[in-house]
Every structure is written in structure tokens, then in C-alpha cells.
Amino acid sequence: xxxxxxxxxxxxxxxxxxxxxxxxxxxxxxxxxxxxxxxxxxxxxxxxxxxxxxxxxxxxxxxxxxxxxxxxxxxxxxxxxxxxxxxxxxxxxxxxxxxxxxxxxxxxxxxxxxxxxxxxxxxxxxxxxxxxxxxxxxxxxxxxxxxxxxxxxxxxxxxxxxxxxxxxxxxxxxxxxxxxxxxxxxxxxxxxxxxxxxxxxxxxxxxxxxxxxxxxxxxxxxxxxxxxxxxxxxxxxxxx
Numbered sequence: 229x230x231x232x233x234x235x236x237x238x239x240x241x242x243x244x245x246x247x248x249x250x251x252x253x254x255x256x257x258x259x260x261x262x263x264x265x266x267x268x269x270x271x272x273x274x275x276x277x278x279x280x281x282x283x284x285x286x287x288x289x290x291x292x293x294x295x296x297x298x299x300x301x302x303x304x305x306x307x308x309x310x311x312x313x314x315x316x317x318x319x320x321x322x323x324x325x326x327x328x329x330x331x332x333x334x335x336x337x338x339x340x341x342x343x344x345x346x347x348x349x350x351x352x353x354x355x356x357x358x359x360x361x362x363x364x365x366x367x368x369x370x371x372x373x374x375x376x377x378x379x380x381x382x383x384x385x386x387x388x389x390x391x392x393x394x395x396x397x398x399x400x401x402x403x404x405x406x407x408x409x410x411x412x413x414x415x416x417x418x419x420x421x422x423x424x425x426x427x428x429x430x431x432x433x434x435x436x437x438x439x440x441x442x443x444x445x446x447x448x449x450x451x452x453x454x455x456x457x458x459x460x461x462x463x464x465x466x467x468x
């Protein structure tokens with residue numbers, strides 16, 4: 229159950245391939261593969277840090293300030309990435325960079341200090357004087373394949389960025405911390421920094437719940453429910 233940013237898959241999201249291509253060209257797609265890092269300089273990319281790459285397994289000896297040798301055996305070394313970024317962070321909205329080409333913007337600006345969003349997705353449709361800002365870690369309190377819960381405290385209006393891949397079927401609800409779940413209010417989920425999920429929060433202490441809820445699944449559940457009612461009704465009529 230170790231998560232890996234590369235590897236084999238029969239279906240690979242184009243969005244993720246485009247993101248990884250900013251780090252270095254992806255030459256193994258004909259083999260259904262997001263390739264391992266091939267060039268030493270790519271290990272310095274902050275795009276790997278925000279992906280949560282905490283360990284690098286290699287046969288090579290690597291000397292980079294951000295990496296610490298964690299284990300070594302015959303022909304194999306494991307390095308710890310000391311610059312890894314937490315799974316969830318907050319950044320003030322003044323760190324927003326609005327652009328027509330988020331991937332190009334990622335090459336010029338550190339995504340640990342900015343939230344980069346496509347102009348078409350910017351909720352306020354206006355320019356902003358973006359400023360680099362240090363991130364604050366948010367706390368992931370629950371994590372599964374289809375639901376993630378995060379607690380965040382922000383002093384000003386801020387982005388909560390969850391460093392998991394964005395997909396339109398992910399929805400989010402926010403409520404004040406320690407309040408009942410019926411206080412949840414749905415908030416929009418935006419594609420930020422080329423691959424990730426972002427929601428906007430007002431100042432305060434918040435619990436944010438992300439849930440994977442595709443329309444096809446909800447429609448399938450409704451059809452199954454109606455089908456069950458029809459079967460039960462038909463069975464009762466037949467029995468009567």
C-alpha cells in the first residue's frame with residue numbers, strides 16, 4: 229500500500245502526465261508507464277515536493293542538500309526528501325496567480341509559495357497582486373480512496389490545497405471545527421497548481437470533507453434503488 233508517483237497503469241490521466249512532463253519528458257507512455265525520474269536535476273523540482281515524494285529508491289549515490297541517506301544495502305539506497313511538502317497546506321489568497329497556462333507558470337513560480345489557477349477557473353474573474361507566501365500545514369484527520377477530511381485554521385481568507393489529483397467528481401463541504409455535520413456547506417473544488425484540489429476558506433477554524441461523488445455513481449445508486457422498489461413491489465403483488 230505504498231503510494232508511488234510513477235509506475236504502470238492501463239489508464240493514465242492526461243492531466244497527471246502533463247504535470248509530470250513539467251518535471252521531465254515522459255518517454256515511457258507507449259508502455260503504459262509514468263516513468264521513474266531519469267535525470268538528477270529533476271530531483272530538485274518543487275513539483276516532486278508538493279507531490280509528497282518523501283523517499284527516493286535508487287541504485288545511484290546522490291548528493292543533494294535536500295536528500296538524506298535513510299538506508300543503504302547491497303546495490304540499493306533509500307534517500308529521505310527533507311523538503312517534502314505536507315499532504316494538505318493553506319496559503320493566503322494573496323498568493324494566487326491567475327494565468328492562461330498553469331503548467332508554464334509552474335516552471336517559473338514555486339508552487340510551495342503560490343496557488344496557480346487557470347483564468348477560466350478563477351472564481352472572482354479579476355486580477356490579483358499575487359505575492360509569494362509561506363504555506364501552513366493543515367491536518368489530514370481521515371483518509372481513504374473516496375473521502376478525505378482536513379482540519380485547517382486560517383487567519384485570513386485562504387486556499388486549502390490538498391495535494392491529491394483533481395478530478396471533477398470530487399466535491400467538498402466545509403463546517404466550523406467541532407460543529408455538527410449538519411452545519412456543512414458545499415464549497416467549490418478548483419484545479420490548482422496543474423494537478424491538485426483547492427478550496428477557498430474564510431478566516432476561521434474549519435473542517436473540510438472531500439468526497440468522490442461522480443454523477444454516474446449517484447445515478448446508478450438511484451436507478452438501483454428504484455429497481456429494488458419495483459422488484460419488492462412485484463414480489464408482494466405476486467405473493468398476494
